[in-house]
Amino acid sequence: MKALTANRLTDGEVVFWKDGAWVERFADAQLWSDDDAQAVEAEAQGKSQGTTVVDVYLIDLVESEGLWAPLSYRERIRALGPTNHPHHGKQAEGGAVIEALQHASGAARSTGRVNLIKRK
Amino acid sequence: MYQYDTIDKEMLADRSAEFRGQVARRLSGELTEDQFKRLRLMNGLYLQLHAYMLRVAIPYGSLNPTQLRKLAWIGRTYDKGYGHFTTRTNLQFHWIKLKDAPDILDHLASVDMHAIQTSGNCIRNTTTDPYAGATAEEVDDPRVWAEAIRQWSTFHPEFTFLPRKFKIAITAAPKDRTAARVHDIGLVLKRARDGALGFEVIVGGGMGRTPHIGPTIREFLPVNRLLSYLEAILRVYNRHGRRDNIYKARIKILVAALGKDEFARQVEAEWAKIGEAVDLPDTELARIRGAFAPLGFETLPERSEAFETAKASTPAFARFARNNVKPHKKSGYGIVEISLKAIGETPGDATSDQMEVVADLAERFGQGDIRVTHEQNLVLPHVKLDDLPAVWAGLEAAGLATPNINLVSDIIACPGLDYCALANARAIPIAQHIAEKFRDQDRAEQVGELKIKISGCINACGHHHVGHIGILGVDKKGEEFYQLTLGGSGAEDAAVGSMLGPALPYEKVADAVDTLVDVYLRERKDGERFLDTFRRTGVAPFKEAVYADAH
Amino acid sequence: MPTLIEIRDGVAKTVADAFTHVADDEDMATGDVILSLARFQSDGDRLLSEGRRLGVRLKSDEQVEALAYDLPRLTLVALEFPKHLDGRAYSNARLLRERFGFKGEVRAVGDVLREQAPWMIRVGFDAYEPADGSSANEWQAAARRYRHAYQRAADDRPVAFEERA
Secondary structure (H helix, E strand, O other): OEEEEEEEOOOOOEEEEEOOEEEOOHHHOOOEOOOOHHHHHHHHHHHOOOOOEEEEEEEEEEEEOOEEEEOOHHHHHHHHOOOOOOOOOHHHHOOHHHHHHHHOOOOOOOHHHHHHHHHO | OOOOOHHHHHHHHHHHHHHHHHHHHHHOOOOOHHHHHHHHHOOOEEEOOOOEEEEEEOHHHEEOHHHHHHHHHHHHHHOOOEEEEOOOOOEEEEEEOHHHHHHHHHHHHHOOOEOOOOOOOOEOOOEEOOOOOOOOOOOOOOHHHHHHHHHHHOOOOOOOOOOOOEOEEEEOOOOOOOOHHHOOEEEEEEEOOOOOEEEEEEEOOEOOOOOEOOOEEEEEEEHHHHHHHHHHHHHHHHHHOOOOOHHHOOHHHHHHHHOHHHHHHHHHHHHHHHOOOOOOOHHHHHHHHHHOOOOOOOOOOOOOHHHHHHHHHOHHHHHHHHHHEEEOOOOOEEEEEEOOOOOOOOOOEEEHHHHHHHHHHHHHHOOOOEEEOOOOOEEEEEEEHHHHHHHHHHHHHOOOOOOOOOOOOOOEEOOHHHOOOOOOOOOHHHHHHHHHHOOOHHHHHHHOOOOEEEEOOOOOOOOHHHOOEEEEEEEEOOEEEEEEEEOOEOOOOOEOOEEOOOOEEHHHHHHHHHHHHHHHHHHOOOOOOHHHHHHHHOOHHHHHHHOHHHO | OOOEEEEEOOEEEEEOOOEEEOOOOOOOOOOEEEEEHHHHHHHHHHHHHOOOOEEEEEOOOOOHHHHOOOHHHOOEEEEEEOOOOOOHHHHHHHHHHHOOOOOOEEEEEEOOOHHHHHHHHHHOOOEEOOOOOOOHHHHHHHHOOOOOOOOOOOOOOOOHHHHHO
8 A cells, every 4th residue: 555745834734645635644544455556646736836835755654553654763753753752743633544654564674765765 | 152143143144044045935936846955954953753853053063041941832833742952962842843843943042043054964063071161171261163163164155065074173171072073073172281272183984874984184272273274174175075875985995995194295285286275264263262251150169068078978969979970170160961771761862851950050059061071961060069858859850860971871862763754763662662671770870881872773863873772773674773882982982882793682681791891891801881891802702702692 | 048147246137159069079160269177178279270269168166277387278168057056166276366366257057046246246257157047137236235354355345343433
């Protein structure tokens, strides 16, 4: 599975794509199966929104406690917040998806981000 | 301390106004992210994992209480009530909004502060001895020259687009608290036999992917020729430093490629042509020197009864005095180090409340002088021994009296993967786990001086190469691993650490450090520091113990 | 043809460019031309004897020292910014003015952005071919961005320690 992420221009907040808009919670993110062409379309659309978001890329997901979580550790930290301040960032809100993210294991770099870095 | 005059203030105001315009152009879409990124970085504004990060310059690590209170206020108003002191003696706010950044720069400018040249390929903030003006070890006050460099390097028209970033350190004491030998330029102030002041000039030290201990290219540079000599070094670098590969662009690569003698020859040839025009006139040097004139110290006896009594009656205070109070050049005074390494907390973090406590104490007891160290601690350089019990009580109440300066839990750590977009692995929790192992202060004191430095990636913001124990976070297929090095030093006996063995997984690092310390305690001879023992025994006994499980 | 902006005595204006850039693989143009260092070294004497005015365009890895003996014959030197982060041309410009006393035009070409104006002016540039579509008014504003300068450079503005004296 995949999701689309970016940082919001005005405040740097981590955001996820949902049906043509950007949402703050990973729990609300739109998920696509790996071969879904809509993911790539959404990515292209996101990248055209230069005054709304920056660094748009697709992330790979892994199953965790029956839910989906970002596969790479880095993306889980982005979706949660810093591990040294449990009350800072999105994790402060709690909930099943947050917990699933906190318990997720699995390790790999997100291909979307690797491509982003390569292009630079 | 140096006071900004109208010229200094107008420079900041002009910069702030320029940045406000640039942010507006970005938000309106007139500037693309690629175009804007370079401009915001020139003002220390990074986009990190969770938000923007603003790196505020603290020139040569010197602050007054008004400035520290303003930083506290900014932390409370625009961040989450704290700030993070860095190994460049700057302060980073980690939760900044782009739309607030122009206002923050205005607030900073109102107390003579800014974020100028805290990023980008330009001359960055100069590091100097946090004990400057307070230690008897120094031959002269290095801040005079650090301020001269601040002005010379600010908006230097020729050196704003160097091959790579450029960092200068100045120390005037034989005991180096600035890591001068691992800077692009390290300047060691010395006095010649005839009394003249001059700099030993070290060029081409550095950390990152290829650590180098910088060689000395000139043994004695008359102090009043400093700026022209720096100009010669920077010009040779600007023209000949590599620009084809970001990892080979620092001056250390150029110096190593040319050899130090050839590099020195080119600098001397350029310097001869530059002449004296860019050197500061004596009148300006005198003006700057006047700003750092010795403070009005009282004549006090060597021994303070209040201090001795408090030590005898309060063991915790005695421990603090033993570890965090250093000798002052004036009798009856001490230099107080404030550890930002409370056990279990984030190294270098201070809450807004804590910053205000330090500001108040500096005002009441410390002649309004506050320093930031490159080891991410704060210093009150001038405190009467008589006042130490009160200062300690104030610090203690704010959670700032951790008595661990230079001890195993006084760990340098970069923000790492918890915040930084470049990081491969977390650094902060590793520091926290190690510190927990040495929560017992008796054991920590028994171990003695041990400098642990942790970086979350090869850029080495956490100075891992020069840690007695260095820890480097690496990414193995998306998983956090840590490469340990031993025997590094950033002090006057500078050395790059050598690799211990294969990288360790996250859960094993704190235990491995514990094991290393046990080996040291077993092997050490009369009064040796960890570093001394390692240098005598070599890596073998340490390696054997840490990787024993693997055999 | 790119816009050419001149800043003389602190006043920026758009001017008609009398010169034509001629690349090494192009046929020679008529009139006043700007050539690469190599082409100037092979064709310069002949073109000068025809009464033309010449400029030389230096790449960022070429050094002004190579022009030292030719400068009196040149009307302008164009210094190239392959990207705006390549700062070698700042050193070249400063040396042209300070070390070689060049009084002709020093022109910034390539990835030239108005953000660079304050630095370019101080090291001795006086003509600009902006790559960002910026206007003379915008260059004027950028050029006056900073009321003071801390260090000596190739311009003659009084620096901070002189203002204070």
